[in-house]
Amino acid sequence: MIRLDKVTLTYPDGDRRLVAVDHAILTIEHGKVLGVTGPSGSGKSSLLALAALLIRPDSGRVVIDNVDTSTLDGDALAALRRDRVGIVFQQPNLLPALTAREQLVVMGELSGPSSRAHRAARRRRADALLDAVGLLGQADRRPAELSGGQRQRVNLARALMNEPSLLLVDEPTSALDRERGAAVVDLVVRLTHQLDVATLLVSHEQSDLDRADAVHTMVDGRLRDDRSLLSRPRREEDACTTDERAHASSAAGSTTHRALPRAERSR
């Protein structure tokens, strides 16, 4: 669970301060997707950076799983981010030399013990996550051998490697065509529900947010609760299935949180 409690962030702007996030209030419970949309420059990336604990607010509190992060020093903040937050950036940023499986395993190794048993557990979890995003068959491929949509799905699986309770997704479809983008958003929503994470999905593409549990619009740093999107009828194409989408969806549907092997990190 994440809660932003009247969070404000400003940047230096000449001899003044620019208010990028203005007293933002939001809560995302486990198993829910909150979509945030808004025009360019409205503060969406700044909001994500605050939720990711990459930047401290000027005022207000960011609370993750009942931990008031304003009370934490830099090391504790970094540890909480590593243990509880998964981030899917706009561009996959995969390491060119590593296979899909290795991208995930390396993520687990950054924070976990290095015994043989732990390494085996991480590999099992990596394979289960690749299966959940429909890519187990491509586990040994490097990024250059994957499509854009497949790279973004590896990116999503990697973000879930450390069993985060908060998943932050930044414009996941910006580099993809409509169908591949829809497949990635489908996966984000399904895995949110199945793995019981709290997900903040930022997108300027309103169709990406049709499947969110709630939607807020950001304008000039202010968040507005905008539930009208939720009552919009689903379009035909939202229900359509391309091969990729159907495969991704059914793969995710066959996995449950309990069924996924744990990475066996020491928390």
Ligand SMILES: Nc1ncnc2c1ncn2[C@@H]1O[C@H](COP(=O)(O)OP(=O)(O)OP(=O)(O)O)[C@@H](O)[C@H]1O
């Ligand atoms: N590091 C910074 N220093 C100063 N101003 C910044 C900085 N980062 C962002 N801003 C300003 O803060 C405001 C919010 O920017 P932000 O990137 O959060 O918006 P956004 O909604 O994510 O935009 P986009 O959709 O174009 O990515 C903008 O006016 C931007 O110019």
